[in-house]
Amino acid sequence: MRLKQLLISLLFILVSLTTMIQADEEHKGANEAQTTAHKEYHPKSLSELGVSFLETTGIKAIVDTNDGEMSSDPAGESKEHKLGAFESSFGRIIMILIVFLLFYLAIAKGFEPLLLIPIAFGGLLANIPLAHMAGPEGMLGVIYNMGIANEFFPLLIFMGVGAMTDFAPLLANPKTALLGGAAQFGIFGSLVGAVVLGFDIQDASAISIIGGADGPTSIFIANRLAPDMLGAIAVAAYSYMALVPVIQPPIMRALTTKEERQIKMGVQRRVHRLEKLLFPIVVLMLSIMILPESTPLIGAFAFGNFAKESGVVDRLSDTMQNSLINTVTIFLGLGVGSKLAADKFLVLESLGIMIIGLLAFSAGTAMGVLMAKLMNKFSKEPINPLIGAAGVSAVPMSARVVSKVGAEEKPGNVLLMHAMGPNVAGVIGSAVAAGVLLSIFK
Amino acid sequence: MRLKQLLISLLFILVSLTTMIQADEEHKGANEAQTTAHKEYHPKSLSELGVSFLETTGIKAIVDTNDGEMSSDPAGESKEHKLGAFESSFGRIIMILIVFLLFYLAIAKGFEPLLLIPIAFGGLLANIPLAHMAGPEGMLGVIYNMGIANEFFPLLIFMGVGAMTDFAPLLANPKTALLGGAAQFGIFGSLVGAVVLGFDIQDASAISIIGGADGPTSIFIANRLAPDMLGAIAVAAYSYMALVPVIQPPIMRALTTKEERQIKMGVQRRVHRLEKLLFPIVVLMLSIMILPESTPLIGAFAFGNFAKESGVVDRLSDTMQNSLINTVTIFLGLGVGSKLAADKFLVLESLGIMIIGLLAFSAGTAMGVLMAKLMNKFSKEPINPLIGAAGVSAVPMSARVVSKVGAEEKPGNVLLMHAMGPNVAGVIGSAVAAGVLLSIFK
Amino acid sequence: MRLKQLLISLLFILVSLTTMIQADEEHKGANEAQTTAHKEYHPKSLSELGVSFLETTGIKAIVDTNDGEMSSDPAGESKEHKLGAFESSFGRIIMILIVFLLFYLAIAKGFEPLLLIPIAFGGLLANIPLAHMAGPEGMLGVIYNMGIANEFFPLLIFMGVGAMTDFAPLLANPKTALLGGAAQFGIFGSLVGAVVLGFDIQDASAISIIGGADGPTSIFIANRLAPDMLGAIAVAAYSYMALVPVIQPPIMRALTTKEERQIKMGVQRRVHRLEKLLFPIVVLMLSIMILPESTPLIGAFAFGNFAKESGVVDRLSDTMQNSLINTVTIFLGLGVGSKLAADKFLVLESLGIMIIGLLAFSAGTAMGVLMAKLMNKFSKEPINPLIGAAGVSAVPMSARVVSKVGAEEKPGNVLLMHAMGPNVAGVIGSAVAAGVLLSIFK
Amino acid sequence: MAEVNYVMEALKFMVLGMGVVFLFLFILVIVVELQAKLIAKYFPENTPIKTPATPAVDTEDESRRVAAIIAAVTEFRKNKS
Amino acid sequence: MAEVNYVMEALKFMVLGMGVVFLFLFILVIVVELQAKLIAKYFPENTPIKTPATPAVDTEDESRRVAAIIAAVTEFRKNKS
Amino acid sequence: MAEVNYVMEALKFMVLGMGVVFLFLFILVIVVELQAKLIAKYFPENTPIKTPATPAVDTEDESRRVAAIIAAVTEFRKNKS
Numbered sequence A, B, C: 001m002r003l004k005q006l007l008i009s010l011l012f013i014l015v016s017l018t019t020m021i022q023a024d025e026e027h028k029g030a031n032e033a034q035t036t037a038h039k040e041y042h043p044k045s046l047s048e049l050g051v052s053f054l055e056t057t058g059i060k061a062i063v064d065t066n067d068g069e070m071s072s073d074p075a076g077e078s079k080e081h082k083l084g085a086f087e088s089s090f091g092r093i094i095m096i097l098i099v100f101l102l103f104y105l106a107i108a109k110g111f112e113p114l115l116l117i118p119i120a121f122g123g124l125l126a127n128i129p130l131a132h133m134a135g136p137e138g139m140l141g142v143i144y145n146m147g148i149a150n151e152f153f154p155l156l157i158f159m160g161v162g163a164m165t166d167f168a169p170l171l172a173n174p175k176t177a178l179l180g181g182a183a184q185f186g187i188f189g190s191l192v193g194a195v196v197l198g199f200d201i202q203d204a205s206a207i208s209i210i211g212g213a214d215g216p217t218s219i220f221i222a223n224r225l226a227p228d229m230l231g232a233i234a235v236a237a238y239s240y241m242a243l244v245p246v247i248q249p250p251i252m253r254a255l256t257t258k259e260e261r262q263i264k265m266g267v268q269r270r271v272h273r274l275e276k277l278l279f280p281i282v283v284l285m286l287s288i289m290i291l292p293e294s295t296p297l298i299g300a301f302a303f304g305n306f307a308k309e310s311g312v313v314d315r316l317s318d319t320m321q322n323s324l325i326n327t328v329t330i331f332l333g334l335g336v337g338s339k340l341a342a343d344k345f346l347v348l349e350s351l352g353i354m355i356i357g358l359l360a361f362s363a364g365t366a367m368g369v370l371m372a373k374l375m376n377k378f379s380k381e382p383i384n385p386l387i388g389a390a391g392v393s394a395v396p397m398s399a400r401v402v403s404k405v406g407a408e409e410k411p412g413n414v415l416l417m418h419a420m421g422p423n424v425a426g427v428i429g430s431a432v433a434a435g436v437l438l439s440i441f442k
Numbered sequence D, E, F: 001m002a003e004v005n006y007v008m009e010a011l012k013f014m015v016l017g018m019g020v021v022f023l024f025l026f027i028l029v030i031v032v033e034l035q036a037k038l039i040a041k042y043f044p045e046n047t048p049i050k051t052p053a054t055p056a057v058d059t060e061d062e063s064r065r066v067a068a069i070i071a072a073v074t075e076f077r078k079n080k081s
């Protein structure tokens, strides 16, 4: 019976098609000018065909360092150049090894896999010879132009993060927001460090935002101030965010006494729903008044948070927190990965970026802790200086580290919610710091 | 152990990077021409830096009405102009207050929050001084150009609405479709009203579609016929749709007798699955034959409905009804919100649009009820004139209002399913009316 | 109370708006140059209006074959031409009938509805007179330019398919991969056939990929080598994939003996998680080294599979397998459907494509079975030749067909998992074959 | 050239527009009623159109949901005993 | 023109940047504390803002989930008896 | 210039194409078999790779699903007693 069906269908199509054999002529005439002009095909002998096939293999492209291959850039030819011998051979191999290292860290060690896997895979694709996947017509280039060149994707991520963030811990104890301010020393301290290392002051500013410990903020700023370094900056930012549990504890212990680390903090008051609803609006209004340059970041974040707290658009808030942020994360990662092409990543600057990134996280942590010590001195209610470390953001990782270190010092001392305050304030603080840098270089 | 891991990784990266110190030279040469040229940085004293920072605050931008700030438009410079004193100061403040009012209505009063919250938030962002978020490189501008300038988003919404709509009530009692026709008097009556108020006839047509009580249709038409008024038209359309429970009942009661309102309607017949499957195709074929201008709207709607009724692509139909429509709703709202910038919204026309919108809803309701009275006179089966009010669409709100008023008049009289017929017919009717207007101004 | 609310709101808006009656003047001045210039409206008598309306009906456009209507193309005017008499009248009607046939096959016969319904609906929309939905500003054209012209959508689909694919059956018995190679004879055999039928050799290559029995691969290649035939190629590919249960069994039976068909295959070994994790990387590395032209397809596929097997980014992998692939499927279908416009589809070539497609599936099936017979001769473990038929891919349909035929011959003989090996290898094989063809015509 | 009376024009639009809307819906009503009769005649039983099995890609998803439910019930059974 | 000391410049950026960040957060703290007081005064009960019924489109989805759960329990009951 | 015999060309494509496809898959088979042996040798137990806890953002989602199931079972328990 199915066969009959098939035959009838084919017959029908056949009949339809034959009706227009004469019509076809008409079409041919009209269409003549606009048919796709194929390049003329020149016949080749089988061995010529084989040789010309071998010419297009990846192995040949890597071994032959002088084949005149061009680099790829989403912006097209104006940003492309002839690849050097190193860039088109060992450079690719080193990058592929780095990508494998990132895979290993993401999968076996749990380093921020949600972003490092797409970034690293994008990096792998960007280093394929001849395929030009990072060019304007390649998959990575299309993605890059769709949402990274115009900073749309980082903002969408920030919107989703906003919809996932709960500001209740900050609202219960607002003054801990200042700890999220102190930790921004990670940004400005490393800015000085980057200039000392020899970076141009604008590049140094772009790099220093790694100290903000917020991926989308870093990508947003890197894209504005130093797009060529985007790959290295994003990799450094996410790698060190993943290393927060390794980097922070020694610094936290070095700067505090055992007594301080054992300080217990009271139970947080319950926060009224209206406070949570108004908070994103308040933050946005403040940033409008003081620092309009920060409003793209803070605006996107506040929108997500406001949608969630409004309680009347759960459909939209769920979408922001799930399918939308997931889709954008895939694209953002692949797009950023396009900047891991050997000719862009394997430059001395990347080494500098890695060093400064480590410096930035350390400086931010230290200043957060010191500020918390200071506040503890002058505050009526005791403040455990450890929570200052959460001010670097890296939400919610650093708040968890604080809680873990606190519990080790004094079992039963749960600092998590207290650390979440500076933690989310750190997100705002970094966005403000980013706005300041943008306003300087505007 | 984790520390060891970190050190090894860093070492590896370090080694990789140092291999290419020499390679770097090569890169530098090749790259010379294409490095991003940073603007030269001119050193400033700390006080100069402070002053130049203060120059970029939002407060200053609002207070200084004569700072030469330009307006923003997704279409870029050709559509931008220097902001007037009012537009760049009080205008923004008034718009922000209007946005807060919309937030209040959406959250506390339940006014169509799914669209009003994104629209209002987009309006808030669009009124931020100096940030140019509605410009071609700002987030709102990017969104606008991605899907509103080309009318893609309203069509996707319509597709999702199609996938959510059940035409069984209409198919059970097809002649109630005529009620959805009569209610389109809301469109054409208010068109006359708008011309009387002094609107250009093309603008008047764009505005009058508010009377169709379908958001996507309004946005689609406004974008074609009067893009500058898109913000006011969308806000009016969704606001009045939210006000349907307030606007309609008095009109319904004024035009009917108590006996009429108490009329009971029979149980609807069961509709065959094939009828539902063929319906979207029939509607589309009709609109192809009679009014091709309406096919973008009706085509998108019919596609969604057909996908749902086919029963074999539930994956796709679910996506249309959930993640896709949610994502597009967020973007559509933000993009439309970009037209709430003071320089676009705070013009006398907006006041006119608000007035005409109210007129349009009232006229549509009235004519729907009157038509139902007429049909009741000539019909064999009794028709409760209240269901005519559902012809304005505003699905499913107005059908619920009808049901509520009916139940108040005669407890136990459930008109909901009978009102759904004219309700969904009203969607088609408005799309047809929109097609007529488009064909006139083509 | 709600009424009060309404009145207050309106009052507020009214007051706001009246404040700026004076401000309006200012705006008018500044805005003068940039207001949208409406075409001047020329008044018409009612009968003129009626006549000019009738001029724009679809019926008139179809009946009047000489109205000078232009074709539509996403690429814009440069690819458009004046429609011939047949193209603008009977052509459309025939195409609409073909679309209805496709609907019937998809819904009543279960022919690949997930793609045929969007494709066919896109075809319906593309054949609407005057609406130009396939033009650069129509919905289909917007979709086409967004993701088909740049091959982004087929790659996203492939990514999702990768995330859905389990390579365990192939890894358990790697040498069955060769069966997925033999079946690619469907591609190259039909390439010869197409050249014999008179197709230009580049067009013939584009068509022959139908034999790969992978929708995204076909669309990707058609778009590169013969974009004008995209519609016919996609329809042929998906139609024959749906016909696999009809086409394959007779060929499988004709080429095997009853004893061969009754061969039992052992239980597959358990595959280590690491093997599955490394597999996509291995495939990608191989394609980088041998055939960079195939890396867009294999890269996207490997990314999806790697994300799934990594086990640490389930959020992303779920998104690829659900909301993302569903959304893209809708768009891909509608976009491909734009190529079903009569002036593009109703050409003699389409008939040839249909014939070659059938040939391709048959040839691939035959060669897969023959290769399996051969392997069975030389293999230690017995190989049921039926599983060779699964090498054409059409995942997972052809593997199921194999299992069904096997079970008919010998009840209790479950070949499904054994057939899945060649089945997924066929996907890789087709991508490799596609890469070879691309490298020839580069 | 005399001044255009735009209100007059708008009224004409109304006549045309309401006319087309009603014409459209009127034809629609007729077609739909006719269609209902034809379907009732040729497909009397309301069990039309075979629904083919849902596509393969869905099954896994489905089975996960079922697994969750089975787990829930198992859990409950365990707790009871 | 003298050579620019960029380290000096970076230090100035630090002063400006940290200053603005602290200023911002300081004002934020004050506003938020004030707001908390006002809310505690004027909206003493923590049951603010009516939540309007979720939009109609959602209900079907919900009911499907409920249906799945009911099915699970029914299944279990059947298995037991 | 002599006329090109395109059928001949297509046959050459076939040789090249089938050759590359088989070469590719052949190498793949060898690599995969080698890999399987290496893994079996160095990672004998089939419990490889630590799976780090799923990211924080997921947990809430998970807990909602669990909550639904618990609710179902509770509901059932209630109905029975």
Ligand code: NA
Pocket: A211, A212, A213, A214, A391, A392, A393, A394, A426, A427, A428, A429, A430
């Ligand atoms: Na931060």
Ligand code: NA
Pocket: B211, B212, B213, B214, B391, B392, B393, B394, B426, B427, B428, B429, B430
């Ligand atoms: Na309507």
Ligand code: NA
Pocket: C211, C212, C213, C214, C391, C392, C393, C394, C426, C427, C428, C429, C430
């Ligand atoms: Na294949």
